[in-house]
Amino acid sequence: MDLASLDATMDAPPGKHHVMARTQHGGHPIPLTDQQYRDLITVQLADWLEQVERYSHMPDPKLGWQPGDAWGHRRNGYRRMAEKLGGVQLEAWRKTYAREPASTRHIVNDVTPEVKHYITPVVAH
DSSP states (O other): OOHHHHHHGGGSOTTOOEEEOOGGGTOOEEEOOHHHHHHHHHHHHHHHHHHHHHHTTSOBTTTTBOTTGGGGBTHHHHHHHHHHHOHHHHHHHHHHHHTSOGGGTTOOBOSOOOOSSOSSOOOOO
């Protein structure tokens, strides 16, 4: 899934959510019901909150990240997901980002970097 399309569909009215497959997987639209959309952002947010602290301690050469850069990855998108979901998810986001070091709180990278080495093969166009 193209993560920029997930962030973009957050503003869509009910019944109009969709994401795009990544270009290397065909780049086609994937329509979502409102429940599928809510489930998707719940899983995306939970997955990131579970790994961001651990991931932030190491560099990621395939993304060009230095230690700490993970905190800024899609910072605004994850915040918006948490706000849209509210409740337990919002509280989990707040608790996780409250543990972020002050030295990385200025990092904001709302664009997912291009991955240089994919695990799955690229779809021929």
